[in-house]
Amino acid sequence: MDMDLTSLASRVPEPEYMTEEEEICYAAADYSIPHEALAQEVVKVAAGKPRRVVDLGCGPGDVLLRIRRHAPDWDLTGADISPRMLAIARDAQEERLAADTRRIHWLLTNGRNLACADGSFDVVMSNSVLHHVADAVQFWREIRRIAEEGAHVFVRDLRRPPDEATARALVSKHVGGESQVVQAHYLSSLRSSYTCAEVRSQLAAARIGGLEVRELEDRYLTVGGCLSKI
Template identity: 60%
Template structure:
């Protein structure tokens, strides 16, 4: 019987070097796919949406093009990331497009009112969170009943050998900094079963957790209050 590898937590914040490499990496294809999925799933009409742990803001800036009438917020724990997001916004949005609202804050304790958002997004953040139930409870607090949730993250493999194989298979040509960080992120990730237990404790069991490809999980659905 195979035993699941225990989670090896990594810091909630990236190092400066990791942030720089992350900001420079090309995630255009998956980010564009995620933005299009969000826009098509939620549909037309004015919405309030937040990306928790938005990093340099690429998903939101892509979503702005697809949902011009949405009010968009990007929250991140890193002032450096938000500065990069703000700079990128100036280059990518026209004067006629409504800017994204950038918010410095921890995703487990956001200075935002209750039941504000119609859409909650988070991409590649959950594995950094040491107290995931607090993260999910925050999503429940700031969203309306019926709000759409789109949370994507890595999922923990069964062994370090499998984690290394995932890296060799998917990012063989990335820098050693990126490969090393990706390895630690895989080991810090949660399993599908663990995320389902987190959602149950946070009273978000209406959300579905599914496996994607060889290394991801997706939490999606609507908030029920």
Template identity: 55%
Template sequence: MTTAFTYLPRVAEPEKMTEEEEAHYARADYSVPHEAFVDEIVAAIGRGKEISLVDLGTGPGDVVLRFRGKVDWDLWGVDFSPGMLAIAVEGATARLPASARPINWVIADTKRTGLPSQYFDAVISNSVLHHLEDPLRFWREVERIGKPGGFVHVRDLRRPPSDAEADRLTSLHVGRESEVVQEHYRSSLLSAYRADEVVQQLDQAGLHGLQVRELDDRYLEVVGWRAEPA
């Protein structure tokens, strides 16, 4: 792993996208990473189980909708953008059969969801952490709403070591998307956390038993089964 001092300082971006950014993000094609993310979680948990799963920062709901196409779990999608959840509801109508088990869509801050404590067997999130100026509040909410011994899978970008690498990753992964998406993606890379920073966040939040690992050229993920209380 590259030593911490070689990394760029974190440049925070706003927690909430503009309406223009939301519209472009909803139209962007993230089908390949989203499908891989869902398949990895289904494989880790097992299809035959009856579980409750919440996606924090679900955005337009693509990840949750992909789950519904594979499993009959109790699914929840949380986002603080009414516009994003409206797109998610439209997507559910268009993509799922009328007989599909309903998905619970909740308008709420991922750091203060109002959901019941120790309710969820699995708490997941994708590309949300880098938006948060106070990630500790997010991790404490993950700890609160998830069951002891439950499953956690949080995937996000990780901060690159240089501006040149940020430019390369942007061109490589979203170079065919709109200029708005490209600018937002680069900004997201520069606001992302390093793996060692996330390790410290988890320790402070009391989330134990989880692995923090770097994935591919731009992701990090927190994954595993939470340690049971002593």
């Protein structure tokens, strides 16, 4: 069968770890528009008091660095499975933040077993990470554990398209100007992404309520709301 006609009704998992080349290219790619939109959304929705924020799979730290500019008194933690990504994030912090700006904590860990106490955070966010996770229910259970009751949740990820032709069109539209490595990784990520229905089932299995799962634009899904433990 022609690859472009292949259905993506089933998820095609990709490795949880990026290669070194993928990490370097991803860190150099321009995601400034969606990252700034997410940072502004988090600060607007969770405004009102200083927050304890964790970004799961923070990568090169761009979203947290953007949040820091808008929320100088928040306690920010970036968690990632990759030492290289955290090294890039630390370097970016030194380059982009003034010396007297409150620093961001960088934590080397994975999303299944975070080195954080129960109820540590009142804002939990994650961007473009869920599709890497093989055991998504455990990922949500860990969010449930580290979040306090009523915590704001902002989880954004790619949404699996219905077929290969749509996936390739999205790659061309959104990262067609990036390197071949980024384009190939983006296509793999679309194939590996979850649907809204699959994510709703994951939340139910993890006994999490209070969150809405909805489609966003032509390629994302977003999970948001105030978490309740059921």
